[in-house]
Amino acid sequence: MGLQATLKAAWLVGALSLAVYQPNSLTICLALFFSLLAFLTTRGRDLFVVLALSLAFLLYFLVDQKTLDRQANLPEEKGRLYTILAYPDERTINTDGRVAGIGRLKSSGDRVYYYYQAKTPEDLARLRSSAGSTLITGRGDLTPIMPATNFYRFDFKEFAKTKKITHQVRLQEVELRADHLRTWFDRMNAQFHHWHAALSDYAKALLNPVRNYALALLLGSKNQTLYDDNPKIQELGLIHLFSLSGFHVAFLLAVVRRIGRLIIHPLILLTLGGQLSFFLTLVLALLPDDWSTWQKGLFFYQF
Known part of the structure; x- marks a missing residue:
């Protein structure tokens, strides 16, 4: 599947997640718009792959939302x-x-x-x-x-x-x-948690600012000390700089490909990080095809 088809599938999946988890006139229109866009601008095998992936994610989102609704109705x-x-x-x-x-x-x-x-x-x-x-x-x-x-x-x-x-x-x-x-899945899950805890302990022993960056960008274990040591990040809303840094993007891409995390926590698409990721893919898709790598890099640097 080509880059354009991949970007269309990503945007369609993101729009479907909004329509399922936060249904309103805007999110439903977005889902219909990107569905129509994918259908009209994609051909052959790419169209089949885009629609198959989107349908699979849509079914998963619906099942996940039903589970959340059942859980939310638990009595006090x-x-x-x-x-x-x-x-x-x-x-x-x-x-x-x-x-x-x-x-x-x-x-x-x-x-x-x-x-x-x-x-x-x-x-x-x-x-x-x-x-x-x-x-x-x-x-x-x-x-x-x-x-x-x-x-x-x-x-x-x-x-x-x-x-x-x-x-x-x-x-x-x-x-x-x-x-x-008892089960091999439970044992494997516990082992991953153990490794994550061990890496967090190792990162906490590092000197700042490497400690805060390692915890936040690699392990997702940021705490208040990140903002205490870097007050401008919170005051000026500079969290988007981490989303544009590129380092954690490359690392997380390798991890996501192996364990399929947006499957484990599909609502992560609705967080600020998830929305910024889809926004950057849209910008990438809108850039002229004849731009070279250094031109795209310069554009993102200025952006």
Whole structure:
């Protein structure tokens, strides 16, 4: 499949994701427009590939949205006993012993945010030393994540949906134990989390600014210190510079081709990074075909 057909397929998939996850008159019109554009300007084998890929993603988006709708309608429950499967690279521990992370409910497999205040130093030491998957069991409250209450405020609910999360659990007393994984897929998944946690620990030992860049661009583990050490990034909204840097694009492209991440988290297309990626592909598609590589590079540098 040629470059133009690839770009058309990418834009069509992006438009379909908007129409499925955020349906309104604008997103539906965009999906219809790019569908018509692909049909009228693509021929032969490329047209078949574009339509087949788009249909496959559309079906996946619809199934994923149905799953999110089912999860979002879970009732609020308090004082219930929960068991959560957690990984070391998906949690943070504050200096005051407050633990926050992402895990899966063993009863349903739904992803949730979990929070609890460690009561003893032993629990904290065991959690910090845990290199594999951990089962966290305790009584707590399951509540839906609330949307933003003010205009232009960061909508944590919509952000959580991109991670397939709609609820949070606040635990009281907890019990920690190692999880005995049964299937090869669970063991492989746990191994990837272990490697990611090990790389994060290695990156945290580096000196700044390499530490913050490695955590943010390579491992997706940026924290508030990135903005504390680089205040202009947050004040001036310079996050787009990272999207244009090229280094993480090449790295992530190799990773995505191997593990198919936009499959694992399809709503990532709705985040700022996903939208910038599709915007840059549109700019690339609109550039004159007779431009040389250095002309395109100069244009992006000025852009």
